[in-house]
Amino acid sequence: MLTAILTGFLFSIFLVFAGKFFKGKLSLLASIIPLGLFLYFTQFILPVSNGEVFLKTYQWIPSFGVDLGFKLDGLSLLFSLLITGIGFLVFFYTSSYLKGHEYLDRFYGYLASFMGAMLGLVLSDNMITLFVFWELTSISSFFLIGFNxxxxxxxxxxxxxxxxxxxxxxxxxxxxxxxxxxxxxxxxxxxxxxxxxxxxxxxxxxxxxxxxxxxxxxxxxxxxxxxxxxxxxxxxxxxxxxxxxxxxxxxxxxxxxxxxxxxxxxxxxxxxxxxxxxxxxxxxxxxxxxxxxxxxxxxxxxxxxxxxxxxxxxxxxxxxxxxxxxxxxxxxxxxxxxxxxxxxxxxxxxxxxxxxxxxxxxxxxxxxxxxxxxxxxxxxxxxxxxxxxxxxxxxxxxxxxxxxxxxxxxxxxxxxxxxxxxxxxxxxxxxxxxxxxxxxxxxxxxxxxxxxxxxxxxxxxxxxxxxxxxxxxxxxxxxxxxxxxxxxxxxxxxxxxxxxxxxxxxxxxxxxxxxxxxxxxxxxxxxxxxxxxxxxxxVRFNKVFIDISYFWTGFFQNGYLRNYISIIILFLVVLVGYILFGNTNFVIDYHSLSRLTIYEIGTTLILIGGIFYTVFTQSRLSAVVGMGVVGLAICLIFVIYSAPDLAMTQFSIDTLTVILFVLVLYKLPKYLKLSDYKTRVRDGILSSIFGILITTLALEVLAEPVNKNVSEFYAQNAYLEAHGKNVVNVILVDFRGADTLIEISVLSIAAVGVFGLMKLRLKMADRKRYQDK
Known part of the structure; x- marks a missing residue:
């Protein structure tokens, strides 16, 4: 059954390379595909009429209970015969109806994909498989309906x-x-x-x-x-x-x-x-x-x-x-x-x-x-x-x-x-x-x-x-x-x-x-x-929705990065603060925390100094240098807490970031026009509240008893199951491979978008029209 379903898709792929042969008299040969499938399904008429049900399962994602399960009974057989039988006549009819059409091969490709998707839909015995083919029918029908x-x-x-x-x-x-x-x-x-x-x-x-x-x-x-x-x-x-x-x-x-x-x-x-x-x-x-x-x-x-x-x-x-x-x-x-x-x-x-x-x-x-x-x-x-x-x-x-x-x-x-x-x-x-x-x-x-x-x-x-x-x-x-x-x-x-x-x-x-x-x-x-x-x-609802979307986008996404960051931080402050302080059992056991050392105090003072310098300087390059100091102070904290690998990663990224910022900001004006006093006070209060909230949250986490079940599982199984000695790498690549794949996909999409913007070239007429607007 799987072969029968895939036949339509394989024929579509074949047409990508050999489509030119199906634009003339040979276009009639395309109807052989649905005819062959129709004849294939007719052989099941007698056994199904006698009460037989054919089940076939191929493993797909067994850990989630998802497989390529197919079932041929009376209901799916009737639809399969209609799909392939009428499909044959439609393919046959198309060879004359669209004779000489420039994209006849493309049309046959869409039609074959649609036939395969429908066969997969009516034969599926697994809900996820059914959903996949359900969506494929929507996608292939989109190309068919919009063929012109x-x-x-x-x-x-x-x-x-x-x-x-x-x-x-x-x-x-x-x-x-x-x-x-x-x-x-x-x-x-x-x-x-x-x-x-x-x-x-x-x-x-x-x-x-x-x-x-x-x-x-x-x-x-x-x-x-x-x-x-x-x-x-x-x-x-x-x-x-x-x-x-x-x-x-x-x-x-x-x-x-x-x-x-x-x-x-x-x-x-x-x-x-x-x-x-x-x-x-x-x-x-x-x-x-x-x-x-x-x-x-x-x-x-x-x-x-x-x-x-x-x-x-x-x-x-x-x-x-x-x-x-x-x-x-x-x-x-x-x-x-x-x-x-x-x-x-x-x-x-x-x-x-x-x-x-x-x-x-x-x-x-x-x-x-x-x-x-x-x-x-x-x-x-x-x-x-x-x-x-x-x-x-x-x-x-x-x-x-x-x-x-x-x-x-x-x-x-x-x-x-x-x-x-x-x-x-x-x-x-x-x-x-x-x-x-x-x-x-x-x-x-x-x-x-x-x-x-x-x-x-x-x-x-x-x-x-x-x-x-x-x-x-x-x-x-x-x-x-x-x-x-x-x-x-x-x-x-x-x-x-x-x-x-x-x-x-x-x-x-x-x-x-x-x-x-x-x-x-x-x-x-x-x-x-x-x-x-x-x-x-x-249509009217859609228009109202679009108007609301324009207002929402204009209010929250107005092009100013500082507004985006402010809204995100405010949301986190309200949400996390409500959860944290709404908990009546919220008590920090300070006695369970380790004592501060002179190294930690000194590094923290350097970090705070870098932050204040960054906030109050009027030079862009000085602000970049101040942020570099903040980054290096964080590197020192990682070293103090025995995380040299994180320190080296932070040092590399921070150095690269400073260099890139310097290159970008080098030709910009030397001094910034600072925001007004009220805005600076508002931003200062918001950032201070956020800092206090994160500090409180970190202290509560540190005061909690350490549960090492997860870390022990990764340490014990990293080499046995994933054959890797670096536990962190194994977690990222194997145990949390799906997360990493999604992150890579997001970065790839962003890279494609940036590349598209960099390669954007407007024609002179388009540029003039844009300037006139």
């Missing part, structure tokens, strides 16, 4: 998507750490046996909240949904891949995966029903007010994701069955409609549905695919969409809470989704062909074959649902913790209430399609409410 990087709207959409899903990644990490605290493991499989302990734990509410935060942002649930319509700035293959099989369903996958762990409680179920219900209705209504084909499909996707969250929240075996089938339904018809939209845009150079009609006369295969996908999205027999709709209605009718309200909500949603599917899949191909499109050419086989294949599968699975019953659907239901032994899929369930609701949905949706025509007028009416939309509210 010369377009400011594309860049903005990519940043918005990265920002929203990135916040979700932080929630997921927090949830992983919290679940580890609750269970003592990062393994999702091990958590399955601890459901009672988890749901009864005091941190259960927080764990659920963090998982919800990750899932809702990734799967575009209200009010985090607005990043998804913005992502339509990406090329159509990206939109197809994101919406049908991969990223937007990652949040749904997370909820399904953790239903056996966190589900079964009112907090989990009611929250998902509420959020999913609001999302599906809100987004379905939006489809009435859109004229851009991608915009219609984007909001219908959000609505479909809301349905999946809603079904997961119902928490019954019937709901899990409906969700499993609807994942397949949505993947097939949504991928088809997006590919069809891409062909329309590619051939006619417009996605405005008000300007499209009669395209069947030019691109009949594409029209057939669009119409079949629209029928499946509407839930009209004999498509699999009809089966998915009936199962959804049945699960909702049998809900234990607010069944009437929920069934009304889901029926209205389905009616609106039927309308959206008809507008996107039927309207562009029926009616009279506009004059502006009479010269449009028929697309090639590579473009129209993928949507036709997906549309046909929607019919095949509807007529013969037994194909997916045992192989795909039942294992998903079992992976979600329900019994699937009595599940039998059939197109016809008899004439009952569910069938009557289906007839009402179809009749009402078709009537709505004929009576409500997409128009700019309707779109403008919806635009009136943009000021109160979640996106607008977030």
């Amino acid at each position: 990087n010369t377009n400011p709207a594309s860049r903005k959409s990519a940043l918005t998507a990265l920002g929203i899903t990135g916040i979700g990644g932080l929630f997921l990490l927090a949830g992983a750490l919290l679940l580890n605290t609750m269970t003592g493991t990062y393994s999702i499989s091990e958590m399955l046996s601890m459901q009672d302990a988890i749901t009864g734990h005091e941190f259960y509410f927080l764990a659920v909240l963090f998982i919800f935060g990750a899932a809702f942002t990734k799967s575009a649930q209200f009010p985090f949904h607005f990043w998804l319509p913005g992502a339509m700035k990406a090329p159509t293959p990206v939109s197809t891949y994101l919406h049908s099989a991969t990223m937007v369903k990652a949040g749904v996958y997370l909820l399904m995966r953790f239903t056996p762990v966190l589900g079964g409680e009112d907090l989990w179920n009611i929250s998902l029903i509420a959020v999913g219900g609001v999302t599906m209705l809100y987004s379905a209504i939006h489809t009435l007010f859109r004229t851009d084909l991608k915009g219609i499909l984007a909001y219908s996707t959000i609505s479909a994701l809301g349905i999946l969250v809603f079904l997961t929240g119902l928490g019954t075996q019937e709901a899990f069955l409906a969700a499993a089938v609807f994942i397949i339904v949505h993947a097939l018809y949504k991928a088809t409609l997006f590919l069809v939209t891409g062909i329309i845009d590619h051939q006619t150079h417009t996605r405005d549905v008000t300007r499209l009609a009669g395209l069947n006369k030019i691109m009949l295969p594409v029209g057939i695919a669009g119409i079949l996908a629209a029928i499946s999205s509407a839930g009209i027999p004999p498509t699999i969409g009809f089966l998915g709709k009936e199962l959804t209605y049945e699960a909702t009718l049998h809900s234990e809470m607010l069944a009437i309200i929920l069934i009304i909500a889901i029926v209205i949603t389905k009616i609106l989704l039927l309308y959206a599917g008809f507008v996107a899949g039927i309207k562009p191909f029926t009616g009279k062909l506009p004059q502006e499109h009479e010269n449009v050419k028929k697309p090639g086989f590579i473009l129209w074959f993928p949507p036709v294949l997906l549309a046909i599968l929607g019919i095949v699975f509807g007529v013969a649902p037994f194909i997916i019953e045992s192989s795909l659907v039942k294992p998903v239901v079992e992976a979600m913790g329900a019994d699937a032994s009595e599940i039998h899929l059939a197109l016809w369930h008899g004439f009952n209430l569910v069938f009557i609701l289906s007839l009402i949905t179809i009749a009402t949706g078709i009537a709505l399609y004929f009576f409500v025509k997409p128009s700019a007028k309707l779109e403008s009416k919806a635009a009136r409410f943009d000021n109160i939309s979640p996106e607008s509210l977030l």
Whole structure:
């Protein structure tokens, strides 16, 4: 499994060196990668359908309980097949859609990385591994959404998507750490046996909240949904891949995966029903007010994701069955409609549905695919969409809470989704062909074959649902913790209430399609409410946040180093002073301290003299010399207390510092303009308080009994475990290697920043513009 996951990333790296070979006719060969992975995962269908679960673990960071654990069961297998199967068609389609594009190889690299990240996400059985791949999907999707990087709207959409899903990644990490605290493991499989302990734990509410935060942002649930319509700035293959099989369903996958762990409680179920219900209705209504084909499909996707969250929240075996089938339904018809939209845009150079009609006369295969996908999205027999709709209605009718309200909500949603599917899949191909499109050419086989294949599968699975019953659907239901032994899929369930609701949905949706025509007028009416939309509210909040940040930065970081130091010292004085003197047991046992010697007194007097000279001199160079005296006095203190190594280090650094300061300050004016009297008094009082506080703290530490457990451990194990005789070096490099690595990283980043500033060269025009400002 690890090889399958890494294949996408390795192919991306390969394209860095051999990308030029995939820009021409050979670009079609790129589709071999997802096709091979799809064939690889098909071999698991039979054993998984028989109840087998494949677990594979590779050691990564065993000391922290983190490993590369992967699990292939019914749920992960379904998503893996969708990711690689639809991925193959998207790669195949891209070779023609972006034919001749300057950065086609780069696009394939992003797409392959995205595929690898999604496979890693759905196969992960370790929470930290899941988080890593979760973040990789966000990063790779950022590059895909912003692929047209010369377009400011594309860049903005990519940043918005990265920002929203990135916040979700932080929630997921927090949830992983919290679940580890609750269970003592990062393994999702091990958590399955601890459901009672988890749901009864005091941190259960927080764990659920963090998982919800990750899932809702990734799967575009209200009010985090607005990043998804913005992502339509990406090329159509990206939109197809994101919406049908991969990223937007990652949040749904997370909820399904953790239903056996966190589900079964009112907090989990009611929250998902509420959020999913609001999302599906809100987004379905939006489809009435859109004229851009991608915009219609984007909001219908959000609505479909809301349905999946809603079904997961119902928490019954019937709901899990409906969700499993609807994942397949949505993947097939949504991928088809997006590919069809891409062909329309590619051939006619417009996605405005008000300007499209009669395209069947030019691109009949594409029209057939669009119409079949629209029928499946509407839930009209004999498509699999009809089966998915009936199962959804049945699960909702049998809900234990607010069944009437929920069934009304889901029926209205389905009616609106039927309308959206008809507008996107039927309207562009029926009616009279506009004059502006009479010269449009028929697309090639590579473009129209993928949507036709997906549309046909929607019919095949509807007529013969037994194909997916045992192989795909039942294992998903079992992976979600329900019994699937009595599940039998059939197109016809008899004439009952569910069938009557289906007839009402179809009749009402078709009537709505004929009576409500997409128009700019309707779109403008919806635009009136943009000021109160979640996106607008977030933009306003962001503006307020930026204003506060400017004020905060201007007040605390105003460019004066002395102010920075003063604020830092004041903060430490307040914090440490409160902790130190707020402790009622604070008593210094002076009798336990050693007596002062003449050497210590003399050195301290020299040090104090150096400080006063530095503070009151009016010469910069004299101040540097005074600070040098202070440094040498500290060296003497180290020598007195038997620390010659520290003394030599201090001496070397202090000497170098003095030399550098002299070189820097040599050409500056001889005398300083000292600060006013009040400022000097304020700084003197603050520094004196800080000095007294540190002295008191040091005396208290010296008076405490010495605990040598840590030092003895380092001394005993430095050579045995790290094979080093210098204990200090071993501590820095081995025992505290992570700290040292971080410190080196910080210094490296600072060095890069300084180097960048030193190498900054403004063009003459830029310099003039800067000077004018």
